Amino acid sequence: MSRGDERALAELYDRYGAAMFGLARAITGHPSDAEEVVADAFGQAWRLAESFDSTRAGTFAWLAMLTRSRALDIVRARHRRERVEGRAARATIDGFALPVASLAALPDRHAELLDLRTRVESALSELPPEQRRVVELAYFGGLTHSEIARETATPLGTVKTRLRAAMEKLRVALAAYMDVG
Amino acid sequence: MSDHSWLDFAASYALDTLSPEERTAFEAHLADCPRCQAEVRAHREVGGLLALAVPAQSPPPGLKGRVLREAARRPAARRMGSRMSGGWLAAAALLLVAIGLGVFGWTAREGRRAAERQLARTRSDLAARDSLLGALLAPDLAWARLTTTDAAPSIRLFWSRSQGLVVLAAFRLPAAPVGRTYQLWGIAEGGAPVSVGTFNTSVDGQATATFHVDPGAEFAVSAVTEEPRGGSVQPTSAPFLVGSWQAGP
Numbered sequence: 001m002s003r004g005d006e007r008a009l010a011e012l013y014d015r016y017g018a019a020m021f022g023l024a025r026a027i028t029g030h031p032s033d034a035e036e037v038v039a040d041a042f043g044q045a046w047r048l049a050e051s052f053d054s055t056r057a058g059t060f061a062w063l064a065m066l067t068r069s070r071a072l073d074i075v076r077a078r079h080r081r082e083r084v085e086g087r088a089a090r091a092t093i094d095g096f097a098l099p100v101a102s103l104a105a106l107p108d109r110h111a112e113l114l115d116l117r118t119r120v121e122s123a124l125s126e127l128p129p130e131q132r133r134v135v136e137l138a139y140f141g142g143l144t145h146s147e148i149a150r151e152t153a154t155p156l157g158t159v160k161t162r163l164r165a166a167m168e169k170l171r172v173a174l175a176a177y178m179d180v181g
Numbered sequence: 182m183s184d185h186s187w188l189d190f191a192a193s194y195a196l197d198t199l200s201p202e203e204r205t206a207f208e209a210h211l212a213d214c215p216r217c218q219a220e221v222r223a224h225r226e227v228g229g230l231l232a233l234a235v236p237a238q239s240p241p242p243g244l245k246g247r248v249l250r251e252a253a254r255r256p257a258a259r260r261m262g263s264r265m266s267g268g269w270l271a272a273a274a275l276l277l278v279a280i281g282l283g284v285f286g287w288t289a290r291e292g293r294r295a296a297e298r299q300l301a302r303t304r305s306d307l308a309a310r311d312s313l314l315g316a317l318l319a320p321d322l323a324w325a326r327l328t329t330t331d332a333a334p335s336i337r338l339f340w341s342r343s344q345g346l347v348v349l350a351a352f353r354l355p356a357a358p359v360g361r362t363y364q365l366w367g368i369a370e371g372g373a374p375v376s377v378g379t380f381n382t383s384v385d386g387q388a389t390a391t392f393h394v395d396p397g398a399e400f401a402v403s404a405v406t407e408e409p410r411g412g413s414v415q416p417t418s419a420p421f422l423v424g425s426w427q428a429g430p
Binding site: 006009010013014017018019020021022023025026031034035038039040042043044046047048058060061062063064065067068069070072073074077113116117120121124135138139140142143144145146148160163164167168170171174177178179 | 189192193195196197198199200223224225226227228229230231232233234235236237238239240241244245247248249251252253358359360361407409418419421
């Protein structure tokens with residue numbers, strides 16, 4: 001392992017470690033699980049990444065999806081008894097909403113993340129509530145279509161339509177900030 | 182299903198909300214559809230940015246050290262300069278070229294001698310298993326060595342076409358993380374990756390496994406990726422070990 005690579009990993013952690021830890025805590029609900037998740041995710045990133053470019057939105061998004069997957073794996077493995085209702089209850093962004101002023105106090109090192117945060121929050125707030133709820137449940141709760149349908153007492157087809165519509169709206173709202181577009 | 186209809190699956194697939202049946206069906210389609218692949222990539226990036234909806238929190242102070250220590254123990258992927266979102270086969274092909282230029286210079290004779298040495302080592306490990314012995318002693322034996330450009334880890338593969346068996350021996354490969362496994366793929370010239378099977382290593386970094394393959398299978402290249410436990414229909418990440426098959430004696 002070359003020193004340059006290790007430095008790139010350290011920089012990736014410095015930049016995004018806190019964001020990943022926050023995500024892992026939101027999904028797992030347990031700080032110790034969140035630690036495990038972040039260690040796993042960065043370890044996996046290390047093994048899989050062909051290059052680390054910490055400055056790109058694409059790198060952040062890729063790392064976040066890795067972290068989310070590891071977090072959902074731990075929730076499913078360690079909290080087998082926790083039913084869908086538990087995950088659904090935890091999967092609410094409102095519970096984490098912070099006034100914009102205090103966003104500046106978050107432990108993010110770089111200004112571009114702050115800007116992205118407000119963009120994402122704004123894009124989510126523009127979704128119709130039922131679409132936003134489906135995104136919350138799918139993203140933070142890791143619920144499948146059927147589980148979301150049962151949880152929200154809506155037909156399966158409606159769930160699929162809402163998720164698709166929500167993701168399309170989010171994609172349009174965030175297009176300027178994305179690598180892939 | 183028309184192409185348009187498949188596009189509807191992309192967002193759900195990116196967030197992993199499909200049922201197992203839908204997922205399998207979509208992945209089979211995805212392997213051949215660049216348009217859907219692009220949709221999935223875009224939705225994965227949106228998904229990644231949604232992580233910003235929740236506040237960051239300072240991790241415990243010891244976590245950074247732990248991350249760097251674990252990285253130091255494990256092999257890194259080959260640094261290519263291209264991003265994860267590049268084509269999977271392109272990544273495998275580039276890795277092969279890099280290996281070909283750097284590490285491999287084996288003639289057929291050297292290859293055969295090395296294979297015989299490895300065969301002897303592997304045979305002693307597998308002596309009790311008749312089907313494996315049969316594969317290893319087959320006159321139509323083909324072999325491959327999968328590696329990165331670094332020394333470790335490495336995997337030796339032996340393939341008896343007539344018996345439809347692939348034997349794998351892995352060294353210095355750390356165990357896959359919880360909920361994950363390693364998956365071996367075979368790729369024919371110009372073909373999509375075909376799953377050969379999944380395996381995992383024990384604490385000492387070694388693994389031996391036997392896989393049954395179609396006697397008619399034609400692999401030019403094999404590769405290993407890390408996948409969710411149970412394996413995937415198509416690779417979900419870039420390969421970290423790749424090697425081409427060489428004909429045996």
